[in-house]
Amino acid sequence: MxxxxxxxxxxxxxxxxxxxxxxxxxxxxxxxxxxxxxxxxxxxxxxxxxxxxxxxxxxxxxxxxxIRARLISPRGEGMRPIEIFCLDPLNKDIESSMSATGEVSYICLVGNAKKWKDQVLTWNDPSGRPLLHAEKLGRDGANFHIRFFWEGPLHFAAILEELGHIPLPPYMHRSEEPEDVxxxxxxxxxxxxxxxxxxxxxxxxxxxxxxxxxxxxxxxxxxxxxxxxxxxxxxxxxxxxxxxxxxxxxxxxxxxxxxxxxxxxxxxxxxxxxxxxxxxxxxxxxxxxxxxxxxxxxxxxxxxxxxxxxxxxxxxxxxxxxxxxxxxxxxxxxxxxxxxxxxxxxxxxxxxxxxxxxxxxxxxxxxxxxxxxxxxxxxxxxxxxxxxxxxxxxxxxxxxx
Known part of the structure; x- marks a missing residue:
């Protein structure tokens, strides 16, 4: 066969x-x-x-x-967070994307996507200063094209390390815990x-x-x-x-x-x-x-x-x-x-x-x-x-x- x-x-x-x-x-x-x-x-x-x-x-x-490929947006009042799962770079190879500074575009899955209108999502660092922004560029079926941008010399890998979450498999039915790191x-x-x-x-x-x-x-x-x-x-x-x-x-x-x-x-x-x-x-x-x-x-x-x-x-x-x-x-x-x-x-x-x-x-x-x-x-x-x-x-x- x-x-x-x-x-x-x-x-x-x-x-x-x-x-x-x-x-x-x-x-x-x-x-x-x-x-x-x-x-x-x-x-x-x-x-x-x-x-x-x-x-x-x-x-x-x-x-x-x-990589810490899951980014969860800050919760709005009475709103479930929007979750962005970075899958693949849009126009670069993975190595270049991880070392990118300033901006990078990714193919992503988006959870609770209906709640994400046209606004730019922002994540802050512990001091409250904006660290990362995300905007939608378009969509291809179930996948979204998203542009991430930020100020300063940090590489995208460092941004994900700071803000991202470990992408545990869906069959684990739990959130990440310290042991998973x-x-x-x-x-x-x-x-x-x-x-x-x-x-x-x-x-x-x-x-x-x-x-x-x-x-x-x-x-x-x-x-x-x-x-x-x-x-x-x-x-x-x-x-x-x-x-x-x-x-x-x-x-x-x-x-x-x-x-x-x-x-x-x-x-x-x-x-x-x-x-x-x-x-x-x-x-x-x-x-x-x-x-x-x-x-x-x-x-x-x-x-x-x-x-x-x-x-x-x-x-x-x-x-x-x-x-x-x-x-x-x-x-x-x-x-x-x-x-x-x-x-x-x-x-x-x-x-x-x-x-x-x-x-x-x-x-x-x-x-x-x-x-x-x-x-x-x-x-x-x-x-x-x-x-x-x-x-x-x-x-x-x-x-x-």
């Missing part, structure tokens, strides 16, 4: 509300770890993950950092840009990372700024009618070299997976003689399913590295819309570390692509054995079928 013909109702399961983790555990690495290897399921503790990873391999993390962020996060955490990485501690390196496993880094689309439910009956979200990524050519030299690549999370697998399809274009625009690389959601000839990942990634090197490029930047679903053959990764995902989501499709029908066994085992689900839930290490 072509992935376009998949009916999402075949990839759902019953998830009781009380199995959705509302808070993190006291210790990051105390979570459960389900290991699926050679068709067998075993139960471990995440702190023991160095013993379950293959030696002489490459472990790739997404080091994006969650650190716990809804990986210990290795470095680059502002995500509106949702790459949650597979939340279990790692510095101690676990040190033990992994002591085992001889190389650590690699990518950037994929996670968008709110990661929570977007699949509402179409057939996947052909689902518009997959795209997200900005960055990969260094040094990481490409490490991938080419590694017999095993383990992706930490679905975001790292989508980034790494996208490299193959860019490499295939390079191998086929297509000219790549290294300033705006792009992988379409159905790109993997339009080909009939599939060279080795070694050949494809080597071609990508060659083209980048000849162009004087040391960092690949672009966006990926890739959808990984049953029928997909993984080209780069051999193992996947990931949490347990929502029923009927594109993330479940990715897990099903990795495990085949055994994804049902894995999820049933997790439900039966009291695993915690979703962002603050437990973890799994999946060896691909």
């Amino acid at each position: 072509h992935p376009k013909d998949i009916q999402i109702e075949q990839f759902t399961y019953e998830l009781p509300e009380d199995r959705i983790a509302q808070h993190p555990l006291d210790r990051r690495d105390a979570s459960k770890l389900l290991v699926f290897r050679n068709g067998e399921i075993t139960d471990e503790v995440f702190s023991a993950i160095p013993d379950s990873l293959p030696e002489d391999s490459l472990l790739v993390f997404n080091e994006t950092k969650v 650190n716990r809804y962020q990986t210990v290795y996060a470095t680059r502002d840009g995500s509106v949702a955490a790459p949650t597979a990485g939340l279990h790692f501690t510095n101690n676990v990372l040190q033990r992994i390196e002591e085992k001889g496993i190389e650590l690699g880094r990518v950037i994929l700024h996670v968008g709110a689309g990661t929570f977007k439910p699949v509402s179409a009956d057939r996947m052909e009618d689902h518009d997959m979200h795209s997200e900005a990524f960055e990969v260094s050519t040094n990481l490409l070299r490490s991938i080419l030299q590694s017999p095993n690549v383990t992706a930490v999370g679905t975001t790292s997976t989508r980034t790494l697998e996208s490299l193959y399809w860019l490499g295939l274009k390079a191998l086929n003689g297509e000219e790549l625009d290294f300033h705006q690389l792009f992988v379409d959601q159905w790109e993997p399913y339009t080909h009939t000839d599939f060279p080795s990942s070694q050949d494809a990634l080597s071609a990508l590295l060659k083209n980048a090197t000849e162009a004087g490029i040391t960092t690949l930047r672009g966006r990926t819309q890739i959808i990984i679903a049953p029928g997909y053959t993984f080209r780069v990764i051999s193992q996947l570390i990931t949490n347990f995902h929502q029923p009927g989501s594109t993330l479940i499709l990715l897990v099903a692509a990795a495990l085949g029908d055994r994804w049902k066994d894995v999820y049933q085992h997790a439900l039966t054995n009291d695993y915690r689900f979703l962002s603050y839930g437990d973890s799994s290490l999946l060896y691909l079928s």
